[in-house]
Amino acid sequence: MKPEQIHKIVSAQRSYFSSGATLPVGIRLDALRRLKAAIVRHEADIARALYQDLGKSSEESYLCEIGMVLDELTFMLRHTGIYAKEHRVRTPLAQFAARSYTKASPLGVVLIMSPWNYPFLLTLDPLIDAIAAGNTAIVKPSAYSPCTSAVIQTILSACFAPQYVAVVTGGREQNRHLLDEVFDHIFFTGSQAVGREVLRRAAAHLTPCTLELGGKSPVIVDRTANIARAARRIVFGKFLNCGQTCVAPDYIYCDARVRDALVKALMREIRRQFGADALCNPKYGKIINQKHFDRISRLIDRNKLVYGGKFQPEQHRISPTILTDVTWDDPVMQEEIFGPILPILTYGSLDEALTVINSHPHPLALYLFSEDKKTIRHITETCSFGGGCINDTIIHLATPHIGFGGVGASGMGAYHGKTGFETFSHRKSIVDKKTWLDLPMRYQPYRKSYSHLVRLFLH
Template sequence: MTGNDFGATVARHRKYFLSGATRSVEWREAQLTALQTMMTERAEDFYAAMWKDLRRNRIDADLTDVKFLVDEAAYTRSHLRRWMHPQVVSTPLTLAPAHTHVRFDPLGVGLIIGAWNYPVMLALSPLIAAISGGNAAVIKPSEVSAATAEVIARTVPHYLDPEAFSVVLGGVPETTALLEQAWDHIFFTGGPPVGKVVMTAAAKNLTPVVLELGGKNPTIVHSSADLATTARRIAQGRWLNAGQTCTAPDHVLVFKDVAKPFLEHLKNAVVAMYGSDPQKSPDYGRIVSPRHFDRLVKLLGSGQVYHGGEHDREDRFLAPTILVNVPLDSLVMQEEVFGPILPVIEVGSVEEVIRYVNARPNPLGLYVFAEEQGVAERILDATESGDAVVNDCTIQPLIHELPFGGVGNSGMGKYHGEWGFRAYTNARGVLYHSTKIDLGVRYPPYSEHQRLRGLLAHLPS
């Protein structure tokens, strides 16, 4: 498609939106049901595509993509009518008789730019939010996960309302052309550099954005932590999808007095999950492309390999790797790892952890493993992150009720569940003021009503 084609597509969707067709609760519920049906009936197509793109096994594919979206659409549908209901707010007595409420109106036509690491969830979960808000949308799946993008493009028109939704395939030229259009909302998942490009494009039309940008998620292992359970949960969170997860632990800050036993537990957890030869494991994924593989291999020299390090470019395989003796100015500590390499750094105190976290850009997730609740609360009180988890990691986006999103360098805006509905609606305050009473005190000349105004000002709301 050319820019003109995109303009025509946006105009077609906007005309449909302005007709009011997307506003009714019945239309929204029907689209959510259709999306559920699509994910159920075409599940095999999605499984096969994600295996080809990322060697994602079915259990993980259900956890984070296929079944996750079926459940999220069902959850949204079951709560939608309550979310849509106007919220009544109190009205000052001085405006009586009157009543006020907040209604949640659709924004219009949105652009959704998905990411390659969870290519189904990150394209269609924002779509669930857009549908719940009564919007139309154009979906741009990531070209890096090409097989999955093709399945999305092939299936969406057969299940969802084609007057409201389109899928665009392509790479940077197509995304650039899409960003030149006038949108009512833009949702982007990716890294901060491209996030800045998206925000710059959105600024031309003052378009609201949700940016999910990731970051270097610090993971703190305190002396009081249950080391065996901590190691298992960090291993699962880090090496799920071969580490290509925006909420994964990026590096571990372990207290010195438990560093040695923690590392041993972490190595044992990796072997227990993926075997002594993880390349043969049916549960271990692959790096998405040779370009990303080459980037990750360069990071191996940032420290001493404690475990792992094996790699095979032809197979896009990089073993689960633990690095120790990692300088803070090394390459692996300067950029989001976004792969199966986990640097482990020793620290001496809670205050050192707090200084470390606060000296760096706000991460998407912050994880604290500690049996002493006061330690966790002290760190949470003194730091900032998009989300946080105590005694677990990575899995917080799977909870529909939680707001998910970054802050500062890791993004802006929240979604999932009601938070997605709010992101895709305008909270529109409305005052209904009767004409039965019309006090002159509000009108000039003010000097004639000064005493009465003073009395009214002290009346309760």
């Protein structure tokens, strides 16, 4: 799409928003209902596209993408009316007589830039929140997942006029053209490198951003952990979508005393969940493209390999892989892996581990396996991370009842449910002052006789 075409879409959306067409809550709910019905109709098409792009099985596509989008839709259909209402707050005595309240107001024209790893979920979830809040939106899905992008375009063009919701496809050139435009909010999910560029470009227009990035999310396993349960849940979270998950466990940091037992349990669980050879399992996915396949393959140190490490280069498939005796100097620890490689490091004391984790950029997620309540409280209080789980992995992002987002290098802002509605809204603070009474002490000329009243009100 050419720059002038993108500019025309942005201008049309700005005019449409300015007309007030998206403000009525009923209009927003009708839009969400149309979207939900369209997704249900196209469920098979979505699943097929996700298989073509990422090798996802129909079960995984529903569990991790389609079903979660429908859940967010259902939640927002139930709660949008509540979130959009005025919220009355207490009025200070000094402002008597008045009514104070806050009122959610949509931001305007928003841009949603989504990644390829969960291309349906991470495009539609923020869009749902933006529509619920009363905005218009331009959606830019990733060029790396073209089949899913095509289905998204089919669904959204059937549900919405382009002045309400539009899809812009293409690659880096289209991204640049979009970032030349002025938006009221930019919502970006992707890598830290691209996130920096989005933020830099947005700063030129003072456009606020939500950045959902990534990082090296640790799994801490202490000596009290239920090793069998930990292994099962780590394997699920790590190798889901072949490790191409922004909140996937990036590495394990475990007590040296439990490492060997944990490694054995992890190997058992990989065989249990994916079979003796995961590359023979048709429901085990693939790496998105050759570039990422080559990058991930180079991170496997054969001298530290204890499990997996098998390839199917033509299909871009890498088996679940475990590395041990890993150090912070190894290549696999220098970048977010975003693939099916699980490095295991060990610590002698928990304080040592926490010092090391806190010395690195804040991760998007942190996972802790422990049965010790004191340890759980200590780690959740002293470590900075976007979100996480105790004795599980990744499931914290699968609920609209809590916000999902990063901190520091792993992102800024959050969404899902009410948090998503607030992300795409501005909450106006309003004092409605009555005219039947007007206290005189704030006006000049100031009088000594009023001083004690002012001090009484403002003390």
